[in-house]
Amino acid sequence: MQALVYSFIALSAAGLGALAYFGLTFTPANAILLAVVFGCVCVVLMERVLRQRAENRLERAIEDLSRLLSTDAQAGAVLGQRINAIADLNPGQRLETVEADISVLGTVIRQVAEAVAEVEDKVAKANAARPSGTHSPDARMIAAPPPPPATPVSAPDPEPVIPLEVLRQALDENRLVHHIRPVVRLPQRRAVGYDLVPRLMLEDGELAESSDFMPRRGGKDLVRLIEATGLAEAVAIARRSRTGGQPAMLHIPLSRASLGDAEATEQLLATLDANRAIASALTFLISESNWLELTTRERAVVEQIARKGAGFSIANMRSLRIDIADAAALGVRSLRVDATRFIASPEKFTDFHISDIANYMARFEVSLMATGIGNERQIVELLDNDIILVQGDYIAAPGPVRADLVLESARPAQQLRRAEL
Structure with a gap:
C-alpha cells in the first residue's frame, strides 16, 4: 500500500x-x-x-x-490472600487432631463390637437352653425392629391478612397505590434507583404492606393485575423523569404468575417494545425462589426481556453460590442479600472472603446489594468490604411519588401528601 x-x-x-x-x-x-x-x-x-x-x-x-x-495484579492479590488464609489454617496440627480422633473412634467401635458379640452369644445360649415354642423377653426386645422416625411436618407459609375477596374489591375500587423506596450508593448516600412498592389503601385510610395482601396460594390473576399496574406506573415515572432531565432507575416486582401466563408476557413484551427508549431504566425484581424455579418457557421469556434492554434484580438471596456468568447473561444486574444475616454469617452465603465477593461479581457487571439496613454500624462494615449499594428503613422508608410523575388513572381517591422523588 x-x-x-x-x-x-x-x-x-x-x-x-x-x-x-x-x-x-x-x-x-x-x-x-x-x-x-x-x-x-x-x-x-x-x-x-x-x-x-x-x-x-x-x-x-x-x-x-x-x-x-x-x-x-488483582488476581495475584486475591490468590495471595487465599494462599495466606490456607497457610494460616495449620493443616499439620489439624491432621494430627483428626488422626487422634479416628484412633479413639476405632477403639470405641471395637469395644462396642465385642460387647454386641457377647450379648449375642448369651442370647443364643439362653434360647438353646429353653424348650421350643418359648422365647426370652430379652430376645424379643432385641429382635423387634425400631419404630420408624416421625416425619417432620413443614409449617405452611403464613397467609396474607387481607383475604382475596377484599383485595379484589380494593383493586376494583382503584385503592392500590405505588410508593418508592430509594437504593443509595455509599459513601455519598446518593439515590441510584428506586424500588416500586405496592401498597393497599384500606377503607379507614391506612396503608397495608404487600406482605399483608399479596396472595401466596391462588389469586394469580390478582398478582398479574398488580404487577401489570406496577409496570405501567414505572413506565410513566421513567418517561416523565427522563423528560424532566432526572432519569430514574426503577425496580418493578415480578413473579412467575406473570412470567408463566402467555397473555401477561405478551403485554409485558409489547410494553417494553413501545418504550425502548427507557427500557434500560427498568429492572424487574424477582425473588430467588421464583428465579430458581423458572421453567424452560419462563426462562425464554426472561431472555426476551433482557434482549429488549430491561434487567433483573434477584431478591432474598439465601446463597451466592450460583453461576454469576449465567445470571449476567440473562440480564441480572444485582443480587440482594439481607444485611444482618450476611454480616453475621457470610460463610452461609459464599465461599469467598466478604471483602472479595463484591469485586468478583463486578467482573460480570453484577452488583451486590445489602437490604434491611438497620444501623450505622452495618453501613460502615459494608463500606469497608466494598459493598456500596444499600437499602433499608434506616436509609429511607418507602414514600409516595411526586404527583407530576404518576399516572392520572392510578391515583386513588384519597390523595396522600406527595414527596419529592
Whole structure:
C-alpha cells in the first residue's frame, strides 16, 4: 500500500514538473527542482502520518497491556490472600487432631463390637437352653425392629391478612397505590434507583404492606393485575423523569404468575417494545425462589426481556453460590442479600472472603446489594468490604411519588401528601 502511495507521489511530482516546464515556461532545471521539492514534501508528510499512526497503535497496545497487568495484579492479590488464609489454617496440627480422633473412634467401635458379640452369644445360649415354642423377653426386645422416625411436618407459609375477596374489591375500587423506596450508593448516600412498592389503601385510610395482601396460594390473576399496574406506573415515572432531565432507575416486582401466563408476557413484551427508549431504566425484581424455579418457557421469556434492554434484580438471596456468568447473561444486574444475616454469617452465603465477593461479581457487571439496613454500624462494615449499594428503613422508608410523575388513572381517591422523588 505504501509503495502505491509513493508511486502516486512520484507521478504527481513528474506531472507538476512537466506542467511547470510546458505550461509555465520554467527552465528544465527549475522544473526538475520543483518536481523534486514537491516529491520530498509529500514524502515527509506521508512519513509523518505513518509515524503518528504507529505511535497511536503503540499507545493503545500499551494501554491494553496496562489493563491486563492490572487485572493480573488483582488476581495475584486475591490468590495471595487465599494462599495466606490456607497457610494460616495449620493443616499439620489439624491432621494430627483428626488422626487422634479416628484412633479413639476405632477403639470405641471395637469395644462396642465385642460387647454386641457377647450379648449375642448369651442370647443364643439362653434360647438353646429353653424348650421350643418359648422365647426370652430379652430376645424379643432385641429382635423387634425400631419404630420408624416421625416425619417432620413443614409449617405452611403464613397467609396474607387481607383475604382475596377484599383485595379484589380494593383493586376494583382503584385503592392500590405505588410508593418508592430509594437504593443509595455509599459513601455519598446518593439515590441510584428506586424500588416500586405496592401498597393497599384500606377503607379507614391506612396503608397495608404487600406482605399483608399479596396472595401466596391462588389469586394469580390478582398478582398479574398488580404487577401489570406496577409496570405501567414505572413506565410513566421513567418517561416523565427522563423528560424532566432526572432519569430514574426503577425496580418493578415480578413473579412467575406473570412470567408463566402467555397473555401477561405478551403485554409485558409489547410494553417494553413501545418504550425502548427507557427500557434500560427498568429492572424487574424477582425473588430467588421464583428465579430458581423458572421453567424452560419462563426462562425464554426472561431472555426476551433482557434482549429488549430491561434487567433483573434477584431478591432474598439465601446463597451466592450460583453461576454469576449465567445470571449476567440473562440480564441480572444485582443480587440482594439481607444485611444482618450476611454480616453475621457470610460463610452461609459464599465461599469467598466478604471483602472479595463484591469485586468478583463486578467482573460480570453484577452488583451486590445489602437490604434491611438497620444501623450505622452495618453501613460502615459494608463500606469497608466494598459493598456500596444499600437499602433499608434506616436509609429511607418507602414514600409516595411526586404527583407530576404518576399516572392520572392510578391515583386513588384519597390523595396522600406527595414527596419529592
